Amino acid sequence: MTAIIEVESLTKRYGSKRGISDVSFQVQEGEVFGFLGPNGAGKTTTIRLLMALLRANSGQARIAGLDVWRQSVEVKRLIGYLPGELALDPNLTGRQILEYFGHLRGGVDQVYLKQLIARLDFDPSRKFRQYSSGNKRKLGIIQAFMHRPRLLILDEPTSGLDPLNQQEFDRMVLEVRDDGRTVFLSSHILTEVEQTCNRVAIIRGGQLARVGLIEELKDIKHQEMTIVFASAVPVEVFKGLEGVEQVEALADGRTLRIAVQGQADAVIKEAARYSVVSLSSHEPSLEDIFMRYYESDGVAAREASHVVH
Numbered sequence: 001m002t003a004i005i006e007v008e009s010l011t012k013r014y015g016s017k018r019g020i021s022d023v024s025f026q027v028q029e030g031e032v033f034g035f036l037g038p039n040g041a042g043k044t045t046t047i048r049l050l051m052a053l054l055r056a057n058s059g060q061a062r063i064a065g066l067d068v069w070r071q072s073v074e075v076k077r078l079i080g081y082l083p084g085e086l087a088l089d090p091n092l093t094g095r096q097i098l099e100y101f102g103h104l105r106g107g108v109d110q111v112y113l114k115q116l117i118a119r120l121d122f123d124p125s126r127k128f129r130q131y132s133s134g135n136k137r138k139l140g141i142i143q144a145f146m147h148r149p150r151l152l153i154l155d156e157p158t159s160g161l162d163p164l165n166q167q168e169f170d171r172m173v174l175e176v177r178d179d180g181r182t183v184f185l186s187s188h189i190l191t192e193v194e195q196t197c198n199r200v201a202i203i204r205g206g207q208l209a210r211v212g213l214i215e216e217l218k219d220i221k222h223q224e225m226t227i228v229f230a231s232a233v234p235v236e237v238f239k240g241l242e243g244v245e246q247v248e249a250l251a252d253g254r255t256l257r258i259a260v261q262g263q264a265d266a267v268i269k270e271a272a273r274y275s276v277v278s279l280s281s282h283e284p285s286l287e288d289i290f291m292r293y294y295e296s297d298g299v300a301a302r303e304a305s306h307v308v309h
């Protein structure tokens, strides 16, 4: 495999404020690479440096062997880019905007474009200013995909999309990968990148904390489950199960709150031995994961110094 994105010691300061510091990673051609980090971590800054919308203070980045700053015109021809926020003429319709981007790219396959519009259930007849944030995201995704670029760089592509559209988006990303093309996408939600990415980099406080295969990041996967049983269950049994970090029994005696690291399999199988009234699970935000599960015992600090390539 060859690297399509090569980032070396990239640093960007905003005056005295930090943007990113000494960030290095590589993305191989044909992979779906997730760039994961809490809000303010430096994801957008990194992406804007790749797109030559910002100039680095030091370090360098290459795409397909080309310097992103000095050869930015050639680089941009290879890319479909979805910015974090789309700022477009509010009076143009979705269709006019897509036509405009299509012309810029020397024409696009109209059949593929129509398919993308249908798959995301996007109405191109409305004016940009009338679109909700979810519809703006759809328009941005369509324009990034429509010319079948060799590399897609997508800044938080699924924020604001409903679950059905998100699933369709995941399928579109996997099709791009099956086509041998590359996707680089940022997110602040672990489960979002799990569906599609084979490798992930985690950025935090402007610095790369980890780079690894998605399977290697099991330790950062946490979920908080609430299970209501028809009658009281033995709490101790749940405490000893694989992956269970904490069990809290509510005063009614039938409700358990269980914090799980990694897979919930053991908990679900044990719960199924009793009569379950309801089960809900939510994934804590990356901020919460870092604060609750790492900060207290200094694991985060150790991880920050342990970058796996």
Ligand SMILES: Nc1ncnc2c1ncn2[C@@H]1O[C@H](COP(=O)(O)OP(=O)(O)OP(=O)(O)O)[C@@H](O)[C@H]1O
Pocket: 014, 017, 018, 019, 020, 037, 038, 039, 040, 041, 042, 043, 044, 045, 046, 084, 188
């Ligand atoms: N134009 C700017 N001027 C000053 N500081 C900035 C500017 N843009 C970003 N920053 C700072 O740089 C850091 C990284 O921000 P960045 O937008 O890259 O993070 P992010 O991971 O994309 O977060 P989000 O998900 O909130 O967009 C933050 O501390 C932010 O306040």
